[in-house]
Amino acid sequence: MKVVLSGYYGFHNVGDEAILQAIIHALRAEKSDIEITVLSNDPDHTKKTYGVAAVNRWKLGEVFKVVRSADGVISGGGSLLQDKTSMKSVPYYTGIMMIANRIARKPFFVYAQGIGPLNQTVSQKLVRYALSKANFVSVRDQESFELLRKIGLGGEIELVPDPVMGMEYKEGLNQAWLEKEGLAGKPFITVAIRDWTSSGFTEFKEKIVEVLDRCAGESGHHVVFLPMHGEHDDVFSREIMAAMQNPAFIFPDDASIEEKVSLIGDSSLLLGMRLHALIFAAVAYTPMVGISYDLKIDSFINQVDQPLIGHVDGDWSVEQLYALLRKQMGQHSEEVEKLKEKAIPLQQKANETAKKVIGLLEK
Numbered sequence: 001m002k003v004v005l006s007g008y009y010g011f012h013n014v015g016d017e018a019i020l021q022a023i024i025h026a027l028r029a030e031k032s033d034i035e036i037t038v039l040s041n042d043p044d045h046t047k048k049t050y051g052v053a054a055v056n057r058w059k060l061g062e063v064f065k066v067v068r069s070a071d072g073v074i075s076g077g078g079s080l081l082q083d084k085t086s087m088k089s090v091p092y093y094t095g096i097m098m099i100a101n102r103i104a105r106k107p108f109f110v111y112a113q114g115i116g117p118l119n120q121t122v123s124q125k126l127v128r129y130a131l132s133k134a135n136f137v138s139v140r141d142q143e144s145f146e147l148l149r150k151i152g153l154g155g156e157i158e159l160v161p162d163p164v165m166g167m168e169y170k171e172g173l174n175q176a177w178l179e180k181e182g183l184a185g186k187p188f189i190t191v192a193i194r195d196w197t198s199s200g201f202t203e204f205k206e207k208i209v210e211v212l213d214r215c216a217g218e219s220g221h222h223v224v225f226l227p228m229h230g231e232h233d234d235v236f237s238r239e240i241m242a243a244m245q246n247p248a249f250i251f252p253d254d255a256s257i258e259e260k261v262s263l264i265g266d267s268s269l270l271l272g273m274r275l276h277a278l279i280f281a282a283v284a285y286t287p288m289v290g291i292s293y294d295l296k297i298d299s300f301i302n303q304v305d306q307p308l309i310g311h312v313d314g315d316w317s318v319e320q321l322y323a324l325l326r327k328q329m330g331q332h333s334e335e336v337e338k339l340k341e342k343a344i345p346l347q348q349k350a351n352e353t354a355k356k357v358i359g360l361l362e363k
Contacts, residue, residue, distance in 0.1 A: 003070055004074070007078055010042035019162070019164055020046075026351040027358065037053040068106075070104075072135075076110060077163050081113060084117050109137075112161070114296050116147045132155065141296065141300070160353045164279045165279060169285075190226050190267040192225075193237070223244075224248070226260060227250070227251070230253050264286050269288065270286055270288040288304075
């Protein structure tokens with residue numbers, strides 16, 4: 001059996017790379033001899049990292065060739081079908097679906113995606129038409145399900161966990177780094193934030209600096225920054241760290257996905273703005289506090305019943321966020337148990353999407 005995977009792969013974004021790794025693992029767990037080809041922005045890296053075939057996602061000749069030779073195409077996961085960050089995303093990903101359906105006459109499957117926002121009428125029409133041709137549609141949150149219904153998509157839509165919930169947490173992978181930094185055996189908070197270029201950016205930055213300084217100076221916990229999007233998050237994390245009065249630490253931006261999950265698992269708490277940092281915390285049963293910049297953050301935080309301080313541009317105060325962090329740390333054991341209650345069912349169901357796709361392909 002041969003499949004093609006289409007998604008935001010090869011851009012060195014930890015969240016999307018974790019999705020790719022999780023889908024590959026789930027497919028191979030279901031069918032060990034499956035042949036996988038990934039449409040990637042960096043095919044050499046993708047081949048080397050995941051042990052799959054890969055072609056350049058921008059070279060349509062190569063894309064046509066691998067789709068024609070495959071048994072089916074999987075589009076997923078992540079936030080592929082949205083027009084907030086770029087007007088090119090919807091045409092590109094629905095275009096891959098149409099290559100499969102209209103040209104190659106192959107089935108395609110929408111795998112645990114987060115849909116939207118779809119602010120433009122043309123985006124809504126493209127998504128509705130393309131997904132109406134899918135052999136299987138699954139989304140990772142209720143908001144995505146409701147959006148697809150709102151734009152007029154009929155048929156069956158399954159609500160499934162994010163694929164990354166199926167990842168395995170490996171404890172203690174970073175012992176050497178923790179010892180080198182003098183953090184071994186000491187409590188620390190992991191911080192996974194991103195820059196934000198709205199009008200409230202300066203205020204947000206100032207509030208984060210003050211909150212983290214208080215954590216480092218008053219709570220008895222060290223602060224460790226975790227860059228989730230390579231150098232992009234590394235630069236911003238270092239900017240925040242340089243503005244702090246108390247010392248903090250930064251984890252290597254090029255660490256593996258497993259090492260980043262393990263770091264969050266070693267910490268007492270995650271302060272997270274990146275969706276997949278929050279998902280990593282759920283996988284490792286580490287209590288969290290979220291900061292939202294997109295509805296997908298709110299949706300996941302609600303799924304796992306953890307607190308959200310509000311939107312990055314919201315009117316929350318330093319005192320409110322610090323109090324929330326202290327509350328989470330103060331009732332750590334209770335929060336771990338509460339998180340397990342919500343996360344374990346998602347973990348158990350995360351790989352069922354692969355089972356469904358494989359079953360449909362075998363028919």
